[in-house]
Amino acid sequence: MAQKPGSQSKPDLPPYFNIDPKRAAEKLADPIDTARFAKAAAFATRGRDDLARRGYAPDGEKRLRKFSTWEVCKYLIPVNPAHLRRVLRQNPDLPQGDGEGGSKWFTLDEILILRDHFAEEGAKDREYRAWRPEGLPAKVVAVANFKGGVGKTSTSAHLAMSAALDGYKVLVIDLDSQGSMTSIMGGKVEDEWQTVFPMLARDYALHLQEENRIREAGGQPPIPFDETLNEALTVSPRNLVQKTHWPNIDLIGAQLNLYWAEFQVPVWRMQARGWPLWDALLNALDEGGMLDDYDIILLDTPPALGYLTINALSAADILLVPLGASFLEFDSTGRFFDMIYSTFASIEEGENRARRQGGLPEMRFEWDAVRALITRFDAGQQTDLANVIQAYFGDFMTTYRQEVTAMVGQAGEQVSGIYETDYRDFNRDTYVRGRETFDRTWAEVKEVILGTWWRDAQMAEAEKEAV
Numbered sequence: 001m002a003q004k005p006g007s008q009s010k011p012d013l014p015p016y017f018n019i020d021p022k023r024a025a026e027k028l029a030d031p032i033d034t035a036r037f038a039k040a041a042a043f044a045t046r047g048r049d050d051l052a053r054r055g056y057a058p059d060g061e062k063r064l065r066k067f068s069t070w071e072v073c074k075y076l077i078p079v080n081p082a083h084l085r086r087v088l089r090q091n092p093d094l095p096q097g098d099g100e101g102g103s104k105w106f107t108l109d110e111i112l113i114l115r116d117h118f119a120e121e122g123a124k125d126r127e128y129r130a131w132r133p134e135g136l137p138a139k140v141v142a143v144a145n146f147k148g149g150v151g152k153t154s155t156s157a158h159l160a161m162s163a164a165l166d167g168y169k170v171l172v173i174d175l176d177s178q179g180s181m182t183s184i185m186g187g188k189v190e191d192e193w194q195t196v197f198p199m200l201a202r203d204y205a206l207h208l209q210e211e212n213r214i215r216e217a218g219g220q221p222p223i224p225f226d227e228t229l230n231e232a233l234t235v236s237p238r239n240l241v242q243k244t245h246w247p248n249i250d251l252i253g254a255q256l257n258l259y260w261a262e263f264q265v266p267v268w269r270m271q272a273r274g275w276p277l278w279d280a281l282l283n284a285l286d287e288g289g290m291l292d293d294y295d296i297i298l299l300d301t302p303p304a305l306g307y308l309t310i311n312a313l314s315a316a317d318i319l320l321v322p323l324g325a326s327f328l329e330f331d332s333t334g335r336f337f338d339m340i341y342s343t344f345a346s347i348e349e350g351e352n353r354a355r356r357q358g359g360l361p362e363m364r365f366e367w368d369a370v371r372a373l374i375t376r377f378d379a380g381q382q383t384d385l386a387n388v389i390q391a392y393f394g395d396f397m398t399t400y401r402q403e404v405t406a407m408v409g410q411a412g413e414q415v416s417g418i419y420e421t422d423y424r425d426f427n428r429d430t431y432v433r434g435r436e437t438f439d440r441t442w443a444e445v446k447e448v449i450l451g452t453w454w455r456d457a458q459m460a461e462a463e464k465e466a467v
Helices: 021-026 034-052 069-076 081-090 108-121 152-165 180-184 197-217 227-232 256-271 277-287 307-315 327-357 379-396 406-413 428-466
Strands: 139-143 170-174 249-252 296-300 318-324 369-375
Touching: 069 081, 069 108, 081 108, 139 152, 139 307, 139 428, 152 170, 152 180, 152 249, 152 296, 152 318, 152 369, 152 428, 170 180, 197 227, 197 256, 197 277, 256 277, 256 307, 277 307, 307 327, 318 327, 318 428, 327 379, 369 379, 369 428
Parallel strands: 139 296, 139 318, 170 249, 170 296, 318 369
Antiparallel strands: none
């Protein structure tokens, strides 16, 4: 079309040119006061509850789906489907599953019973039941990195589910006040008194009781107890544990008020300088008998190196550090390792200075193993950078890189894990590939857990022989 005389063509400018300030002002709402945040939070709470119910039963309760004969024989119990059907016919007292014909569906409770049967009656060269040495405590696994969005909660949740499907009894502890892990596990937490907060408060109160006995013996006035500390002494760590829709996964959940601990713990430390705040969580797990009741305790930490994360790192036998294959996440993870070093080296230095003066043996922090895990991996675009990260972190790295799949995203939209989704909702090959992402991650983590248990068992046996 011919251009009209005197007209000028309008250049194709980026959208941030020629913004009219008057029109921009007309789009604005009134200035925001603090009360408006309360309204936004209320809407978000309603929306969160609505989204969290995706995949829930009509009554709002989350329930674990059943598993087909195909899944049982491929992923859970190393038996041929025909052999499984034959064993069920020969043993009518065993769970028979639901459904007609060759395809039956079993609850996880039923699968655990079948596992025990095959462990007693099956072939001796097959692993029907996951190994844990007798007499040794649970392995505590902390999943941590102070950069958000690296896959901590997703990794924690899927490791818990993987371990549960493997037959282990798992306790998941949500230390992040955002409560994402609690939502995945279907937990309900009313306030901070149903989180780990009273575990920390109780540890401080017990320390204060001992401190006051010493003060009174020396003629000094006791440090007063407030209402919080008196109430904490009445709370048993066991009472904080709630069941989940998984028969062998329990939960200590989190909610927003848990963040108060980050402000309260340093106040307590100022009042009693001798309180080893970093031991509070592990002391509570030990006192509550959790180290004996469970096989694996998974700690999902907040994206910060605060007092809750310090407690998790101190309690952990094994530290897992998820990160993406990007420069920023590699750089942030390196700084995270540096902060762990400076934080715990500082604690060691301060504690050992006092111990040397008192003629006591020195202390040190020690972890069975540390593994950095690449998550959300895109082999087509990130292989070179992932190889560089692998080279620099060396034996800190897992060999498998957790690939991103569409199935992971779909499960996340339903506030579920991959293992909770029904494979019939996918092409079977898609399901197998998506599941393999977390199966292989679990395989590496399980290898570390079993290796550290074995090493512990050998050391315990050597100590017995020495005596």
